[in-house]
Amino acid sequence: MAAPREISRPALSEAVSHSLSASPAAPLHSPPASQGSFLAGSFAHRPATATAKQLKPFNTGDIKILLLENVNQTGRDILTGQGYQVEFLKTSLPEDELIEKIKDVHVIGIRSKTKLTAKVLQEAKNLLVIGCFCIGTNQVDLEYAARHGIAVFNSPFANSRSVAELVIAEIISLARQLGDRSLEMHRGTWNKVSAKCWEVRGKTLGIVGYGHIGSQLSVLAEAMGMSVVYYDVLTLMAIGSARQVPTLDKLLEEADFVTLHVPETPETKNLISTEQFARMKNGSYLINASRGTVVDIPALIKAMRSGKIAGAALDVFPNEPAANGDYFVNSLNSWAEDLRGLNNIILTPHIGGSTEEAQRAIGVEVAEALVRYINQGITLGSVNLPEVTMRSLTLEEPNHARVIYIHRNVPGVLRKVNEILAEHNVDKQISDSKGDIAYLMADISDVKTEDIKEIRDSLDALSSRIMTRVLY
Numbered sequence: 001m002a003a004p005r006e007i008s009r010p011a012l013s014e015a016v017s018h019s020l021s022a023s024p025a026a027p028l029h030s031p032p033a034s035q036g037s038f039l040a041g042s043f044a045h046r047p048a049t050a051t052a053k054q055l056k057p058f059n060t061g062d063i064k065i066l067l068l069e070n071v072n073q074t075g076r077d078i079l080t081g082q083g084y085q086v087e088f089l090k091t092s093l094p095e096d097e098l099i100e101k102i103k104d105v106h107v108i109g110i111r112s113k114t115k116l117t118a119k120v121l122q123e124a125k126n127l128l129v130i131g132c133f134c135i136g137t138n139q140v141d142l143e144y145a146a147r148h149g150i151a152v153f154n155s156p157f158a159n160s161r162s163v164a165e166l167v168i169a170e171i172i173s174l175a176r177q178l179g180d181r182s183l184e185m186h187r188g189t190w191n192k193v194s195a196k197c198w199e200v201r202g203k204t205l206g207i208v209g210y211g212h213i214g215s216q217l218s219v220l221a222e223a224m225g226m227s228v229v230y231y232d233v234l235t236l237m238a239i240g241s242a243r244q245v246p247t248l249d250k251l252l253e254e255a256d257f258v259t260l261h262v263p264e265t266p267e268t269k270n271l272i273s274t275e276q277f278a279r280m281k282n283g284s285y286l287i288n289a290s291r292g293t294v295v296d297i298p299a300l301i302k303a304m305r306s307g308k309i310a311g312a313a314l315d316v317f318p319n320e321p322a323a324n325g326d327y328f329v330n331s332l333n334s335w336a337e338d339l340r341g342l343n344n345i346i347l348t349p350h351i352g353g354s355t356e357e358a359q360r361a362i363g364v365e366v367a368e369a370l371v372r373y374i375n376q377g378i379t380l381g382s383v384n385l386p387e388v389t390m391r392s393l394t395l396e397e398p399n400h401a402r403v404i405y406i407h408r409n410v411p412g413v414l415r416k417v418n419e420i421l422a423e424h425n426v427d428k429q430i431s432d433s434k435g436d437i438a439y440l441m442a443d444i445s446d447v448k449t450e451d452i453k454e455i456r457d458s459l460d461a462l463s464s465r466i467m468t469r470v471l472y
């Protein structure tokens with residue numbers, strides 16, 4: 001997305017002031033020196049007058065971005081195309097290295113491995129926004145981020161189809177014991193068997209979590225002649241002939257194949273454990289491509305050894321490694337050897353969303369959301385801040401600015417903000433809240449360069465302030 005046009009007047013720059021304190025008068029953390037130099041740099045590099053090619057609302061070269069976990073080229077191209085400084089790493093980082101790197105950046109892009117905990121985020125004094133180039137956002141402390149004015153974006157469904165297709169492959173593979181037969185052939189053994197190998201036609205698929213992935217899977221499974229039942233905490237419209245069941249237990253009792261598509265939450269931890277395996281049909285199958293915490297793996301091992309569960313496919317695990325290489329060797333998980341020794345179990349390294357199509361689409365979607373947020377302050381699609389959008393800033397008219405004020409959702413803030421903006425013409429103003437956090441955007445005209453600092457300082461002085469940005 002193009003950044004707004006440069007304005008033909010003495011240069012102004014983007015200004016951001018990022019508070020980690022409830023009251024700016026008594027900050028818990030002083031703004032780091034690098035933040036000051038970012039602002040100074042913006043002023044210093046900005047030419048006094050615009051030329052036709054200068055399309056940025058501020059000096060985008062000052063924005064530092066760290067991309068981890070091999071974010072797709074499509075996303076990298078969009079971000080570098082904006083002129084931001086982009087550092088790209090193929091892997092995630094150990095916590096100590098992450099803390100060192102995150103101190104310096106305005107934007108971080110991650111996938112499912114990088115844990116952005118409060119401990120890590122509290123070091124991120126310049127951070128404006130986090131891009132999760134994946135669906136799940138459980139790896140980020142969303143609440144901490146919101147309380148500190150850090151927006152989080154993800155790609156809510158660009159890899160849903162890829163996960164659904166993987167699960168279809170696994171249903172058939174488990175029913176036909178394909179993993180075992182292939183392994184035997186690789187080892188030189190011809191083992192032609194039909195006992196306990198089944199067609200999937202006419203069997204019942206139980207989908208736990210009927211969201212983007214679950215509902216997509218439902219359509220594909222019905223096309224293969226399966227009956228579909230699903231359980232979800234929400235009442236959701238069935239697609240095709242699928243049928244919602246009122247409890248997880250009911251689903252477990254009916255399904256030949258149980259597949260999990262819930263997010264990682266405290267409620268979904270060990271959602272499938274000893275009691276749930278006991279409820280499942282004899283000889284049924286379990287598939288988990290959601291999060292490693294959702295299945296109690298030692299309980300699965302027991303259920304498979306007893307023959308209760310005839311096969312399983314696991315794409316996700318507790319303690320997934322930061323990079324490709326050894327996992328089970330020296331694994332922290334005591335069950336690793338037992339799991340590897342089971343028959344008819346498909347183990348994959350979290351590849352549900354790993355297709356060219358999904359990764360390209362995610363790269364574009366998340367990078368565009370980041371650009372919209374950095375350049376325009378638009379929070380559309382944010383998972384932790386109120387979603388506020390206004391027309392793209394073109395700034396063709398002189399003396400125009402966009403004020404963004406992220407604040408605690410307490411009474412009386414709008415009045416105070418409007419007192420500060422009252423000197424100027426407010427063209428448009430939008431404010432929305434989500435829980436304790438509110439997000440206000442105002443486009444004002446009739447502002448001079450010297451007004452900007454005054455507006456920002458006055459907003460910063462309000463006790464409700466979390467973060468102030470002025471784009472112009």
Ligand SMILES: NC(=O)C1=CN([C@@H]2O[C@H](COP(=O)(O)OP(=O)(O)OC[C@H]3O[C@@H](n4cnc5c(N)ncnc54)[C@H](O)[C@@H]3O)[C@@H](O)[C@H]2O)C=CC1
Pocket residue numbers: 135136137156157159160163208209210211212213214231232233234261262263264265267268289290291315316350351352353354
């Ligand atoms: N293996 C992989 O590579 C991938 C894994 N995932 C995982 O799959 C999960 C699901 O993805 P989507 O379908 O896109 O999410 P979604 O948000 O569209 O759907 C999740 C559904 O689970 C339901 N749910 C939440 N808690 C529940 C509970 N305790 N019991 C029953 N239902 C519950 C929700 O109401 C919702 O309908 C993601 O959160 C992510 O963790 C996502 C993409 C790729």
Ligand SMILES: O=C(O)C(=O)COP(=O)(O)O
Pocket residue numbers: 111112113133134135136137159350351353354
């Ligand atoms: O999109 C998700 O939530 C996934 O689990 C996929 O994660 P990944 O991008 O492969 O690290």
